[in-house]
Amino acid sequence: MxxxxxxxxxxxxxxxxxxxxxxxxxxxxxxxxxxxxxxxxxxxxxxxxxxxxxxxNPYNSLVDTQEDNVIRGDILASDGTVLATTQVDSEGNQTRVYPLGSVFSHVVGFNNNGRSGLELSENYYLLSKADNVLSQISDDIDGEMYEGDDVYTTLSVTLQKAAYEALGTNKGAVIAMDPTTGKILCMVSYPSYDPNDAVDDYSTWLTYDSDDSVLLNRATQGLYPPGSTFKILTLLAYMEQNSDYEDFTFNCSGSVSISGGTKINCASNTVHGYETLVTAFANSCNSAFATIGVSLTRAEYISLVSRFLFNQSLGVDFTYNESSFSLTTDSSISAVEETAIGQGQTMISPLHNLMIASSVANDGVMLKPYLVDKVVDSNGNTVISYDSEELGIMMSEKQAEYITTCMKQVCKTGTGSAFRNYGVSVAGKTGSAQYGDGSNYHSWFVGFAPADNPKIAICVILEGGFTGVSSAQYVARDVLDAYFGY
Missing domain, CATH: 1.20.5 (Single alpha-helices involved in coiled-coils or other helix-helix interfaces)
Known part of the structure; x- marks a missing residue:
């Protein structure tokens, strides 16, 4: 046991x-x-x-190594026109070529001495391969180069050329989009450069004074006082805070002095006389809008401007600078007056100004602007496609309709004289934004057409000292001429 x-x-x-x-x-x-x-x-x-x-990421050094094994994909306009392509010689050396040169410089960018524009934002796809990982490994072992994906943009060659020619040699920017989809139709900035010369001239471009920089995309990165284009938001703020806004009246004597503030003059001290809210907006009456600004509840005014994405991300997929708005509930009367007419410390980019106008055109809904329509691999298969994306409801349809009425009046009888008797109805807002010592000004125009069935929204900024054109609205008209075939 x-x-x-x-x-x-x-x-x-x-x-x-x-x-x-x-x-x-x-x-x-x-x-x-x-x-x-x-x-x-x-x-x-x-x-x-x-x-x-x-x-x-431009700091990723492995990308340069990967480019040795990839024939970089093409960048194309919406109609298939090649905007950037890679030529390979008999010895396998690659040269990035930009057939339309400086016309698309800022939006397409360059791929020599760093990257910018779409060459940067779409680098992932331009260096991607259609086949699977095993096929890529096989090509790497065999030493074979593979073709990157092609990027089809939303850009119109016709509108891009029209904007480039209309802007001429004036510093500034033109940007247009379909307000019902968010597709960017053209984007031009001047001073410009030829991306084909980046390999030799980039170091020289870096030495330019900031005011003359050719590398700055003024359409998305330029920040300017909005001038009277900001009256769109001041108008909306007044509408939200006053249910009887349609009963507004004002008697303009050419200037206004509000207790505790500074004297505000209308342009050229023009006496507008009796005005309604519509005519005050159409005439861009500083006296009326400074008075409106002071009457607003500050906190609600600030909240509305924040709703329109000031001091925050615009949510787009390309390089830009945020717009700034510094008014507080403790700001002086003078600061409120100046802010209400688009002066003071407020700064905005043409891209952002376009988005605001487009939200009016799109029944109060702000859409995300985008530049890429689809990405196609070397076999012709669609890798990814893009569609409209809402950023938010900025105002009611009724409010958008009333502001559209005001903007139409600008072009019928007000400051938008370039569009009197135009072939289609245009809704717009002009702006003259003083800067520096106040003796110089930038010229603005934002608007859309046809006013009652918008297909295109546009924003133009001409920096002070422009020549050959009287104001930004005439640059905008040339672009609309190209769009509507005039």
Whole structure:
């Protein structure tokens, strides 16, 4: 009995040790399985959400190595016109070529001495391959170069050329979009450069004074006082705070002095006389709008401007600078007066101004502007396509309709004289934004057409000192002429 007991004890010990080994094996197996699962999840997250940003990062030195194995994809206009392509010689040397040169310089960008524009924002796809990973590995082993994906933009060659020619040699920018979709139709900035020369001239461009910089995309990065175009938001603020806004009247004597503030003059001290809200907007009456601004509840005014994305991200997928608005509930009467007419410390980009006008055109809904329509691989398959995306409801349809009425009046009888008797109805707002010591001004125009069924919204800024054109609205008219075939 004792011998059997010893055998049983020995067997139990062996079974116990075996179970312990099995348990340890299982733990190790589970650990490896967990690590594998984590790696797989990370790879999915990386490829889905992180890869594009990392590959587009200009500080990523591995990109240069990857470009040695890739024939960079093309960038094309909406009609298929090639805006950027890669030529490969008999020895395999690659040269990036921009067939339309400076016409598309800022929006397409360059890929020599760094990257900018779409060359930067779409770098991930331009260096991507249609085939699967195994095929890529096979090509790497064989030393074969593969073709990157092609990027089809929303840009119109016709409108881009019209905007470029209309702007001429004046510093400034033109940007237009379809307000019902968010598709950017053209984007021009001047001073410009020829991206074909970037390999030789980039270091020289860096030495230019900031005011003369050719590398600054004024359409998206330029910040300017909005001038009277800001009266669109002041008008909306008054409408939201006064249900009887249609009963507004004002008697303009050419200037206004409000207790605690400074004297505000209308342009050229023009006496507008009796005005309604519509005519005060059409005449761009500083006296009326300074008075309106002071009457507003500050906190609500500030909240409305914040709703329109000042001091925050615009949500677009390309390089831009945020607009700034500094009015507070403690600001002086003078600051409120100046802010209400688009002066003071407020700064805005043409892109942002376009988005505000487009939200009026689109029944109060602000859409995200975008430049890329789709990405197509070397086999002709669509890799990804883009569609409209709402950024928010900025105003009611009724409010948008009333502001449209005011903007139509600008072009019928007010300051928008370039569109009197125009072929289609245009809704717009002009602006003259003083800067520096106040003796110089930038010229603005924002608007859309046809006014009652908008297809195109446009924003133009002419920096002070412009020549060959009397104001921004005439540049806008040339672009609309091209759009409507006039």
């Amino acid at each position: 004792e011998k059997k007991s010893k055998k049983k004890d020995k067997k139990d010990i062996l079974n116990s040790k075996k179970g312990l080994r099995n348990k340890e094996t299982n733990i190790i197996s589970y650990c490896f399985m967990s690590i594998f699962a984590i790696i797989m999840v990370y790879l999915v997250i990386f490829n889905e959400f992180l890869a594009k940003d990392i590959l587009n």
